[in-house]
Amino acid sequence: MSRGLGDVYKRQVLGGAEGTALSEVVGLPAALSFVTVEPATLEVSAVKAPEEGAGLIVRCWNVGREPVEGTLRLWQPFRRALRVNLAEEGVAELGRGADEVTLPVRGRQIVTARFEF
Numbered sequence: 001m002s003r004g005l006g007d008v009y010k011r012q013v014l015g016g017a018e019g020t021a022l023s024e025v026v027g028l029p030a031a032l033s034f035v036t037v038e039p040a041t042l043e044v045s046a047v048k049a050p051e052e053g054a055g056l057i058v059r060c061w062n063v064g065r066e067p068v069e070g071t072l073r074l075w076q077p078f079r080r081a082l083r084v085n086l087a088e089e090g091v092a093e094l095g096r097g098a099d100e101v102t103l104p105v106r107g108r109q110i111v112t113a114r115f116e117f
Contacts, residue, residue: 032075033073033075034047034074034075035047035058035072035073035074035075036072036073037060037070037071037072037073038070038071038073039068039070041062041063041064041066041068042060042061042062042063042068042070042105043060043061043063044058044059044060045059045060045061045110046058046059047059050088050114051088052088054116054117055114055115055116055117056074056078056114056115056117057084057088057112057113057114057115058072058074058112058113058115059110059111059112059113060072060105060110060111060112060113061105061108061109061110061111062105062106062107062108062109062111063108064107064108065107065108066107067104067105067106067107068104068105069102069103069104069105070102070103070104070105070111071100071101071102072100072101072103072113073099073100074099074100074115075099076099076117077097077098077099078095078097078098078099078115078116078117079096079097079116079117080093080095080096080115080116081093081094081095081096081098081101081113081114081115081116082094082113082114082116083103083111083112083113084112084113084114085112086110086112088112088114090114094113101113
């Protein structure tokens, strides 16, 4: 009888618990968004580690022609958020001790935020 990767995963990670979701085993929510953005015209183009130091870089762009007030929401609170340029150099502080930031975005503009935890 051949066993697939799913069988090995169930046996080793889930302890053989048939039909048990990973979220039930390790205490994760059934669904979780790493990063969410609003409004719909603001699209995420990159989520990555910074070139230098620790943290998280989130790059978005406004696909519409009209300016928007964009909201970036993370899965957990951050210590500090900075608006940075494409070289990831600080431009302005966006917020502290929250899980979301709001920033103005011109039509067709690319914006980058750096989050420190």
